[in-house]
Amino acid sequence: MKKEKLKLFTPGSIGPVRLRNRSIRSAAFEGMCPDGIPSESLFNYHRSVAEGGIGMTTVAYVAVSNDGRSFAHQAWMRPEIVPNFKRLTDAVHRGGAKASVQIGHCGNMADSSATGERPLAPTGRVNIYGPTFPRAMNEDDMLRVAADFGRTVELARKSGFDAVEVHAGHGYLISQFLSPYTNRRKDRWGGSLENRARFMRLVLAGVRKAAKKDMAVIVKMNLRDGFRGGMELDEAVEVAGMIEECGADAIVPSGGFVSRAPMYVMRGEWPRRELVRHITSPFMKFGISVFSRFMIQNEPFREGYFLPDALSVRKAVKIPVIYVGGVLSLQKIEEILGMGFDFVAMARALIIEPDFISRLKNGRSLVSRCAECAPCNRCIATMYTGEAECMLGR
Numbered sequence: 182m183k184k185e186k187l188k189l190f191t192p193g194s195i196g197p198v199r200l201r202n203r204s205i206r207s208a209a210f211e212g213m214c215p216d217g218i219p220s221e222s223l224f225n226y227h228r229s230v231a232e233g234g235i236g237m238t239t240v241a242y243v244a245v246s247n248d249g250r251s252f253a254h255q256a257w258m259r260p261e262i263v264p265n266f267k268r269l270t271d272a273v274h275r276g277g278a279k280a281s282v283q284i285g286h287c288g289n290m291a292d293s294s295a296t297g298e299r300p301l302a303p304t305g306r307v308n309i310y311g312p313t314f315p316r317a318m319n320e321d322d323m324l325r326v327a328a329d330f331g332r333t334v335e336l337a338r339k340s341g342f343d344a345v346e347v348h349a350g351h352g353y354l355i356s357q358f359l360s361p362y363t364n365r366r367k368d369r370w371g372g373s374l375e376n377r378a379r380f381m382r383l384v385l386a387g388v389r390k391a392a393k394k395d396m397a398v399i400v401k402m403n404l405r406d407g408f409r410g411g412m413e414l415d416e417a418v419e420v421a422g423m424i425e426e427c428g429a430d431a432i433v434p435s436g437g438f439v440s441r442a443p444m445y446v447m448r449g450e451w452p453r454r455e456l457v458r459h460i461t462s463p464f465m466k467f468g469i470s471v472f473s474r475f476m477i478q479n480e481p482f483r484e485g486y487f488l489p490d491a492l493s494v495r496k497a498v499k500i501p502v503i504y505v506g507g508v509l510s511l512q513k514i515e516e517i518l519g520m521g522f523d524f525v526a527m528a529r530a531l532i533i534e535p536d537f538i539s540r541l542k543n544g545r546s547l548v549s550r551c552a553e554c555a556p557c558n559r560c561i562a563t564m565y566t567g568e569a570e571c572m573l574g575r
């Protein structure tokens with residue numbers, strides 16, 4: 182492939198933000214915020230992705246409040262950590278890339294041993310995959326969490342981020358409201374899709390207002406929850422339209438439910454052995470080694486696995502659509518951009534090789550090293566226990 186003809190290396194815009202090329206490092210939890218504080222490893226990793234040629238890098242999952250965390254080594258946005266993030270975004274900008282931060286609340290997946298609080302959810306049903314015993318949110322809780330999203334955007338601006346990515350997929354709190362599986366409410370926040378989407382609209386209105394005109398608002402959403410009884414594609418297409426109406430600058434269609442169908446997000450094999458090896462809690466070790474083989478399904482991996490569904494969203498909205506899901510080669514990137522997607526986001530290819538984009542540009546690679554193991558998903562296991570080993574080059 183002649184590189185001057187490659188769409189990948191043409192600039193593109195997401196709202197007010199201009200990217201030097203069409204590549205984005207997808208939000209993939211780094212596990213690099215011990216005690217909720219961004220570490221030197223997080224700084225080094227994102228700096229290397231920026232220097233490695235990416236258009237924009239996304240710092241993964243930063244909770245909007247302490248009770249929105251699913252791990253003790255996960256950050257929640259607060260003034261004390263703004264200087265750490267500012268240093269990171271300065272380095273990303275020096276590397277020629279833009280910086281985005283994924284913001285969210287994990288609802289019923291919150292780890293109360295880390296947060297000291299009972300998890301919140303649309304409905305007070307036990308989450309057997311935690312297991313967690315959440316409390317059903319009242320309207321004051323919803324308004325408080327929506328305000329936390331707005332406050333987080335303001336701190337993201339002070340931290341130098343060019344964009345925020347609202348996590349409305351993967352079974353996190355907004356997705357728990359959208360999904361008929363987790364939202365059994367009988368009031369105006371549950372039932373019809375319009376009602377289930379009301380919380381998302383509330384959050385996005387505040388996020389858009391706080392982002393003003395100078396920051397891009399990106400929303401990651403589900404195409405399907407990935408199990409029977411979850412949200413399906415027909416509703417997802419409507420959700421994409423609502424996200425556009427709320428003033429988002431771009432959509433990332435994804436899929437899966439971390440607490441119910443995690444491998445639907447990433448595909449391939451659930452790294453059970455690796456998890457058992459890394460996890461220190463004897464209770465968790467036992468649970469994962471005995472029960473996860475019955476509870477968590479492997480999903481076949483195919484390059485570009487979300488393409489057919491993501492195309493439905495592409496056709497339904499006018500704003501930029503960022504494709505994510507199993508992109509491991511230059512050929513696939515060009516194919517996807519040729520289908521009308523505006524950007525291509527990648528997680529695993531940039532975990533194993535932070536300079537993957539430069540390698541494609543200078544012809545050192547055509548295919549990610551991740552393709553060699555199909556992928557192994559070891560990175561998923563190591564993020565549970567702290568710093569993801571692959572990102573540290575181990």
Ligand SMILES: Cc1cc2nc3c(=O)[nH]c(=O)nc-3n(C[C@H](O)[C@H](O)[C@H](O)COP(=O)(O)O)c2cc1C
Pocket residue numbers: 207208209210211241242283348351401435446447505506507508526527528529530560561564569
């Ligand atoms: C180790 C790891 C951690 C992830 N953490 C997140 C996360 O925090 N937020 C999110 O939206 N997606 C997360 N993902 C999903 C990725 O962003 C992406 O949607 C998915 O891996 C498919 O892209 P890929 O095939 O390029 O890896 C994670 C993926 C991996 C492998």
